[in-house]
Amino acid sequence: SQWGEENLQALSIQEGEDVTMNCSYKTYTTVVHWYRQDSGRGPALIILIRSNEREKRSGRLRATLDTSSQSSSLSITAAQCEDTAVYFCATDRTGGYKVVFGSGTRLLVSP
Amino acid sequence: ETAVFQTPNYHVTQVGNEVSFNCKQTLGHDTMYWYKQDSKKLLKIMFSYNNKQLIVNETVPRRFSPQSSDKAHLNLRIKSVEPEDSAVYLCASRDRGDEQYFGPGTRLTVL
Numbered sequence: 001s002q003w004g005e006e007n008l009q010a011l012s013i014q015e016g017e018d019v020t021m022n023c024s025y026k027t028y029t030t031v032v033h034w035y036r037q038d039s040g041r042g043p044a045l046i047i048l049i050r051s052n053e054r055e056k057r058s059g060r061l062r063a064t065l066d067t068s069s070q071s072s073s074l075s076i077t078a079a080q081c082e083d084t085a086v087y088f089c090a091t092d093r094t095g096g097y098k099v100v101f102g103s104g105t106r107l108l109v110s111p
Numbered sequence: 112e113t114a115v116f117q118t119p120n121y122h123v124t125q126v127g128n129e130v131s132f133n134c135k136q137t138l139g140h141d142t143m144y145w146y147k148q149d150s151k152k153l154l155k156i157m158f159s160y161n162n163k164q165l166i167v168n169e170t171v172p173r174r175f176s177p178q179s180s181d182k183a184h185l186n187l188r189i190k191s192v193e194p195e196d197s198a199v200y201l202c203a204s205r206d207r208g209d210e211q212y213f214g215p216g217t218r219l220t221v222l
Contacts, residue, residue: 042213
């Protein structure tokens with residue numbers, strides 16, 4: 001699980017496996033962002049889930065949000081080598097002016 | 112397709128020097144940000160601007176000063192750099208749907 005000043009988490013899986021990354025946050029948020037960052041590039045948004053949503057899907061990605069436990073998860077179904085990246089969750093309650101990023105999960109998918 | 116441009120890509124300098132980084136977005140967004148990403152991949156917001164106005168100024172040393180000439184440009188100047196300023200500086204802009212678009216970053220190394 002990622003947050004705040006904690007160290008970058010690492011996950012290593014085989015191609016074709018499913019994987020879930022968890023994120024717990026400390027303060028109220030109106031939205032949870034999930035970003036992926038490839039080596040040498042800036043983060044890119046992959047899923048955004050709002051506080052009135054419990055689940056959101058995009059292709060092989062599925063995000064969940066539980067506001068009561070202040071946690072979110074990102075699942076990737078049938079991971080592929082190109083899913084190798086660092087994944088961040090981020091929260092915001094300021095209307096977009098101060099987005100706070102978690103510490104990230106480095107996912108390595110091997111063939 | 113890149114729509115947030117940052118220059119330079121890399122910069123190596125000595126302690127005490129002044130550096131400036133440039134950021135331009137061609138997306139027509141009103142809100143722009145500077146983030147600092149350290150060697151552990153931790154991403155922390157430094158400043159956010161909305162339509163040239165400073166909105167968020169996190170606890171950042173006074174040697175850092177953002178500058179915005181118009182809503183498409185947000186630059187960052189660091190007076191008298193210190194070794195702990197070595198990091199990747201990421202610029203981003205945000206659309207009205209809360210999605211942030213990041214540039215590729217400027218890697219600063221302070222010797």
